[in-house]
Amino acid sequence: MEKMEEENLKKEYMRMAIEEAHQAALLDEVPIGAVVVHDGKVIGRGHNMRERFQDVTYHAEMLAITEACAYLHSWRLEDCDLYVTLEPCIMCSGAILNGRIKNLYYGAKDPKAGAVDSLYHLLNDSRLNHQVNVESGLLGAECGQMLSDFFQAIRKQRKAAHKKRRVKD
Amino acid sequence: MEKMEEENLKKEYMRMAIEEAHQAALLDEVPIGAVVVHDGKVIGRGHNMRERFQDVTYHAEMLAITEACAYLHSWRLEDCDLYVTLEPCIMCSGAILNGRIKNLYYGAKDPKAGAVDSLYHLLNDSRLNHQVNVESGLLGAECGQMLSDFFQAIRKQRKAAHKKRRVKD
Numbered sequence: 001m002e003k004m005e006e007e008n009l010k011k012e013y014m015r016m017a018i019e020e021a022h023q024a025a026l027l028d029e030v031p032i033g034a035v036v037v038h039d040g041k042v043i044g045r046g047h048n049m050r051e052r053f054q055d056v057t058y059h060a061e062m063l064a065i066t067e068a069c070a071y072l073h074s075w076r077l078e079d080c081d082l083y084v085t086l087e088p089c090i091m092c093s094g095a096i097l098n099g100r101i102k103n104l105y106y107g108a109k110d111p112k113a114g115a116v117d118s119l120y121h122l123l124n125d126s127r128l129n130h131q132v133n134v135e136s137g138l139l140g141a142e143c144g145q146m147l148s149d150f151f152q153a154i155r156k157q158r159k160a161a162h163k164k165r166r167v168k169d
Numbered sequence: 170m171e172k173m174e175e176e177n178l179k180k181e182y183m184r185m186a187i188e189e190a191h192q193a194a195l196l197d198e199v200p201i202g203a204v205v206v207h208d209g210k211v212i213g214r215g216h217n218m219r220e221r222f223q224d225v226t227y228h229a230e231m232l233a234i235t236e237a238c239a240y241l242h243s244w245r246l247e248d249c250d251l252y253v254t255l256e257p258c259i260m261c262s263g264a265i266l267n268g269r270i271k272n273l274y275y276g277a278k279d280p281k282a283g284a285v286d287s288l289y290h291l292l293n294d295s296r297l298n299h300q301v302n303v304e305s306g307l308l309g310a311e312c313g314q315m316l317s318d319f320f321q322a323i324r325k326q327r328k329a330a331h332k333k334r335r336v337k338d
Binding site: 050051053054055056057058062065066069070072073074075076077089090091092093094095097099112113115119120122125128129 | 220225227231234235239244263266267282289291298
């Protein structure tokens with residue numbers, strides 16, 4: 001029973017990350033969202049805003065981590081968990097390690113840039129002074145679908161724009 | 170002759186990064202500094218401010234990169250070079266890759282956390298969509314000495330504080 005409650009709670013936090021990802025989509029950003037949880041409370045939220053702010057560091061995880069640090073007045077996020085809809089890239093994996101985050105839960109795999117399972121296993125390197133527990137695939141289908149839908153819509157838009165240009169010419 | 174001028178110019182930029190590192194030391198931060206150069210102009214500067222802002226993302230490179238993005242109004246730093254006094258960690262290497270920075274010049278190696286040469290070769294991974302030219306050891310002795318001096322001073326302070334406590338007890 002307790003196990004089931006824990007599982008439901010994890011899904012609830014991931015749904016908050018998915019909500020964040022939807023916020024990104026509304027801004028025409030690649031829909032990726034993240035939340036940081038400490039002691040049962042969400043203390044950091046973020047969604048990808050790279051295009052809006054034209055800042056390469058504005059990934060969902062980075063923004064959620066910065067918010068969590070501000071909340072705790074500490075760069076040490078030792079008792080914190082991070083929920084993110086997509087497998088973190090190298091930069092975000094580095095921030096997770098530097099912040100000593102305890103548990104990472106992510107949704108969909110990122111075969112091209114994922115640094116947790118796909119290209120590297122950065123969060124499980126015994127040479128570093130910290131390792132992170134990782135659970136992948138949490139609401140993974142939903143997280144992945146959201147990204148597929150986004151990129152499909154972009155391709156459609158591009159195709160339509162291309163057709164329009166050809167008719168004009 | 171041209172080659173020599175180029176070498177002198179690179180050292181000049183690294184000296185600016187060292188100046189930034191001194192700024193960090195004045196704030197009792199680990200002395201690491203960075204500058205981003207575009208078209209012969211410094212468009213981003215940063216020094217480590219992790220302790221001051223209690224934000225785990227406030228590494229010298231990250232702050233310099235964010236400033237450069239703001240200057241260019243673009244997250245793409247394709248024609249930019251980064252000069253940093255210490256070998257970048259995983260997080261900063263990821264930001265360098267994400268920003269598609271062209272050349273990285275760094276001073277001292279970081280055997281414990283360096284992700285460019287020491288623990289990983291993240292900037293030279295053909296599976297990723299970008300690779301970075303790397304030159305290490307630029308004013309390396311000076312950069313390394315600054316860090317050694319800093320940590321030695323900390324150890325001295327700690328020793329003195331410990332002695333004081335023992336005398337009190």
